[in-house]
Amino acid sequence: MALNKYMHPRNIYRTPPDFGKLSQMYSEFSAISKVDVTGKITIDFKDPHSLRVLTKCLLKSDFNLDVDIPKDRLVPTLPLRLNYILWLEDLLDAIQRKDEISGLDIGTGACAIYPLLAAVQNKWNMVGTETDEESFSKAEENIQKNNLQELIKLKKNLTKSIISHVFTQDNKQDFDFCMCNPPFYSNLQELCESRSPARLPPKNGFTGSPQELITEGGELAFCRQLITESQEHKDNVLIFTTMVGHKYNLNVLIQVLKSEHIKHTHTEFCQGRVTRWGLAWTFKDYDLYNLVPPRDKPRKKHTPTIYLLPELANCENTTEAALNKINEMLDKLNISHKLLDKRGNKVTLDIVANTNTWSNQRRKRRLQKRIELCTKVPKLDPDKDVTENTSVNGDQVDGVSNSSDIPVLPKVIESQEELSEKNCHEYAEGSAHTSNNQPLVHAFFKLVKKENNILLEIEYLDGSAGKEGLHQIVQYIKNNWK
Incomplete structure (x- = not known):
């Protein structure tokens, strides 16, 4: 729109310029203008040369300014x-x-x-x-x-x-x-x-x-x-x-x-x-x-999303305690955060998430357990037959013994090193990093104490993951609050 x-x-440009008049006044403008099927005079706004000529002619006609705009500079x-x-x-x-x-x-x-x-x-x-x-x-x-x-x-x-x-x-x-x-x-x-x-x-x-x-x-x-x-x-x-x-x-x-x-x-x-x-x-x-009050054009009013944070056990119900808890979780998620304002019972944090570290938490925990399990399993010698006797924790195992002391090994379609490397990669990767300099999520967190309640107000600013990414972070905080 x-x-x-x-x-x-x-x-003065609330009323669009009269291109017909400009075409009559300046031959340079006439050379770049064209008449469409309705008789309306237009120019190609996607052509930098046309933009230079238009701006130069407007400066002359409306302000009596003679300005040379270089080809390799901003119009x-x-x-x-x-x-x-x-x-x-x-x-x-x-x-x-x-x-x-x-x-x-x-x-x-x-x-x-x-x-x-x-x-x-x-x-x-x-x-x-x-x-x-x-x-x-x-x-x-x-x-x-x-x-x-x-x-x-x-x-x-x-x-x-x-x-x-x-x-x-x-x-x-x-x-x-x-x-x-x-x-x-x-x-x-x-x-x-x-x-x-x-x-x-x-x-x-x-x-x-x-x-x-x-x-x-x-x-x-x-x-x-x-x-x-x-x-x-x-x-x-x-x-x-x-x-x-x-x-x-x-x-x-x-x-x-x-x-x-x-x-x-x-x-x-x-x-x-x-x-x-x-x-x-x-x-x-x-x-x-x-x-000179802020002048914003009328648009859909932004209503911040507000959450009531439950009281934390074994500590006072204060914004300071809530701030420490949120900082702890943001650090765990490797989400950068900066204190912008702290006055009375109101605290404002600027948060920037560049990597999705909050999704698929249960899956990541399972992968971590697999990694830990694999590190406890003795290396298999690829030159030996798996049916040969193998010593585990000092006990003799014959082939594929069902001894309860022996962890169940993964299918031998990958070597132990390949499996561990693959799982570690999946665990650490989490989700694709943002593909450019734009963060996944950029937002404000505002902690406010009203009466005896601690409120978390979130304000989405920007990010390739959109508002959905911000709400996922908040959901993680809610799930892990206690």
């Missing part, structure tokens, strides 16, 4: 970029900042699209940072081409920091806001496998270079670092913001901010078939959540 109606209310989606700018306007208006606004754009890209839009729309003073040499040079050209050098400055980032390199002893500049469109993915495989097969195919073609789309640890690690650096420079920026590409990462980052008691808010950026999210936080005395 197209999400245009959920765009920011002031976004900015204007409705999305404008959504971000308009949300920043809302945030600044809420804290009553209206004049001489200054902003920091992290990773400005070859088009320097955010500084250009901010400068022509609002006359904001912008600083754009960039790590890639080619993108930096092209951004300088686009700024000069539009005579916006007075409003836009560029700074090359030669460090591993995200914003710390901006605030040096020689540069004491402060900003009203920072903004960022971070790389979403940690590697090429994650990029290629990021879209669920259940979703409709993307309407637009693929554009962008690896340095624009990929960063070590993906966007989650990038945004975590940004939050860490923001704490070091809380006096230099009024409002920190970033775009987030994956909803489950937004949920994790919100929990990080909550655990640090940092005031924050968030929003949705909707356009076409794509949804992105905006996250803002501040260390100043602004209640962003109430000043």
